Amino acid sequence: MDPRIILIDDSEDDRYLFKGVVRSAGMERDILEFPDGEPAWEFFRDPESFERDAGPHPPASLVFLDINMPRMGGFDLLERLQEHADRLRSRTFFVVMFTSSRNTLDQERALAYDIVRDYVVKPLDTEQLGAIIARHYQDDRTGTEG
């Protein structure tokens, strides 16, 4: 089963664009969207209650995470996820930072987290998305890590 895509971004326009890219990459599927880190954290903390009625869980999730958001920003969410890494181990997911910032400090800071595997600067195009999926999902280790 293909990985599920989760998008956490406060810009409605950016979410719209992102979905367009996913569509044109030929990956018709539902994308789980959150406008900032807070509802996303609610989901990560207790995904079962969140999607009780959903079908079988995809084996892994690919999380596109914006940095600069109101309420709970990208780094605040990463901090929470890191803190609760033990409890969240049962779920396989990893994070692609998805931001307009090319700031190297942001890059270094983000990639220092175990769960962060990639750093993409907006806007995203179809080739980039394809490359990311290929990089992380046609790779054996992704199935066992989380």
Next chain:
Amino acid sequence: MAEGYDGKIVERFQIAFEAAPGPVLLVGPDGKIALTNRALDQLLGYDDNALVGKRVEVLVPAGARNFHPELRDAFFECPSSRHMGTGRDLHACHRDGRLIPVEIGLNPVNEGEQSFVLVSILDITERKKQEQRIRVALDAAASAMIMVDAEGRIVLVNAHVKDMFGYEESELIRQPVEMLMPEAGRRRHGVYRTSFLTEPTKRSMGRGRSLLAQRKDGSVFPVEIALTPIQDSGGGVVMATVIDVTESRRIQREMAKQNERQTRFNTELIRLNEELSQFAYSASHDLKAPLSTIQGLLHYALSDLQDGDQESVQSILQRCRTLTKDLAERVEGVLGLASSENLEDPEEEFHLKDVVHDVLLGLGQAISERKAQVKVEVDEIGPLHMQRVRMLQILDNLIANACKFADPHKERPEIVIRAREDGALVRIEVADNGIGIREQRSGEVFKLFRRLDNHDAPGSGIGLALVKKHVDRLNGTVEFTSSPQGTCFVVKVPRRRAA
């Protein structure tokens, strides 16, 4: 041959005189020279025996010639073997008028009823030259030099001592060295001096203490002193080299002050630098984000255009227009914030009430659009003195925010502006019944581009950063309390800008 004298005495001494290695002469009770030897004649420039029969005063310097006979008579009244003129510099007068430094020994000699005096002379020209050379060397030294004997008495000073302390050399010689220091340290110094002599080593004095010296006029000044022990035939003496450090201390203090200024300046620079890097960071996110979005949207519009999807292209371009407008506002805000750092407006006196009035006038449209109710409860406060534009922008942003973040679930927005004196400060409150600011690390709220809460809420994230900057520049504080019932900002700034 001596005239008028018993030849006996001359005979008695003649052979001994010629054998004597140094200059000698024999003087009779009437003060006339009875006999000289060749050494004496040569020293003073006379032919052999040319002085015999002359009054001894021809050999005395002109200045002493008048009173010499009296002293001479006194000697004959109670003759004894002794040095002449102890403690004074004696000179013999050469035939050509030159004065020759000498030491003189006097020995009474009796011949029958008559008293004679045997005068032996030591030419100390060379010794004086040596001494002079040492003086010149000492005076050439850059510091004041004081030689002190084992009893703590001054035995030698160089010329700088006079300049430094205001005493004449004669006032210092044989005086206790403690006279050159302030009263309070004198007794202790006696002890230090004694212990130094038991273990004399070359060293600086008073290590770790600040030494003070005292001038003749009683004024006190800081010094550094080096001590060099010298083993003299007469016991241990010490050469003290004294440097007046008033000037160098002043320079030190100057430099310390300079350093302090530098440190303050550096701190300010570091602060500005931090602000700048924070600004650069914000720009990389908040100014760039809408641009990335616009870029993505336009890309999309192009492909829609190819597909002939007119409607989609139109809606995308609408979005782009809104985004560019927002972005332009942000850039404006950032520029305003940057220029608020150093406003050139002069400080002036004004009344807070007038500023509140002006702000409300400016916000009139926003207020009436939202049907907000504004209450002003400003006490009678003396005039404020500061850059008026800062106060204006603080109030403008706080009141505009109170309008902007109105809670749609409440009947209508209510804004209360209160102000009163609080010691040297003025305390200003802007309270609203808006949506409130959710719990935040309080410092965060005032950061650039920090949008606090709601995604739909308007605001560029610059207003509170600007408020904070102005308040800082006015040496004041800004805090807030917030709940779902509303928010209250409290600004406190000094009513008058401290000079």
